[in-house]
Amino acid sequence: MNQASFFCPNCNQLRLFQSTPMNHTPHILAAVFLCGLWLPIWALIAMTHQDVWRCAFCGYTNALKYLANPLLAEHELAASQQRQIVAAQHQVFEARGEEERREQLASMPRNTLNEKLRYFWAAYPAQIVGLGLITLIFGLAIVGTLIPNPSRTTEAPKPTVNSNLNTTVTTVSTPQTRYVPNRRHNGVRHAILQFRL
Numbered sequence: 001m002n003q004a005s006f007f008c009p010n011c012n013q014l015r016l017f018q019s020t021p022m023n024h025t026p027h028i029l030a031a032v033f034l035c036g037l038w039l040p041i042w043a044l045i046a047m048t049h050q051d052v053w054r055c056a057f058c059g060y061t062n063a064l065k066y067l068a069n070p071l072l073a074e075h076e077l078a079a080s081q082q083r084q085i086v087a088a089q090h091q092v093f094e095a096r097g098e099e100e101r102r103e104q105l106a107s108m109p110r111n112t113l114n115e116k117l118r119y120f121w122a123a124y125p126a127q128i129v130g131l132g133l134i135t136l137i138f139g140l141a142i143v144g145t146l147i148p149n150p151s152r153t154t155e156a157p158k159p160t161v162n163s164n165l166n167t168t169v170t171t172v173s174t175p176q177t178r179y180v181p182n183r184r185h186n187g188v189r190h191a192i193l194q195f196r197l
Helices: 025-033 039-048 064-068 072-106 113-123 125-146
Strands: 002-008 013-019 053-055 159-163 168-173 177-185 188-195
Touching: 002 053, 002 064, 025 039, 064 072, 072 113, 113 125
Parallel strands: none
Antiparallel strands: 002 013, 013 053, 159 168, 168 177, 177 188
16 A cells, blocks of 8 residues: 555645555456456556545545646646637637638629639538549449450351362361261261360
8 A cells, every 4th residue: 555645625734645556466367367368458457547545534535646736636627628718719710710601602603613613622622532533433443344355255156168179068166166067988977076175
């Protein structure tokens, strides 16, 4: 247990404050039994752990930084209020600017189309570029499906006429086989199926 003397606002004098540090024993056991899987969680808990200091007489508790500097809480409260005021003023300013933009856009019907497009481009450049890229990608995909691929096209087989000395052979070729219907060999007709390699 840690002990230190700080000014206690409840007792209105210096008092003894005590804090209990983080207990690492269950984390060590969890890291051993889980083969080290608990180590990152343990490190995260150890880094974010803040000791709570308690007055030994009245039980007043606060963080160490506020006990060491009692005016720090008031300074932080004033700073947060100032940030809220600045944020509210910024929102009002943004709302006025948006209102003026809308009024300017409403007064534009007298202006030319070129001026309207310039205003629109100035107001929404990222959205226009994103829409253009998406349109380009879809257009390229559509054009890519419409262009025929020469390696995929197949032609219908064409009949060929071969003439030998005594016979006329008409063959019909397919991509893999060829059928020769009227061939005579030693006076016997044979239908021969020939394979191409």
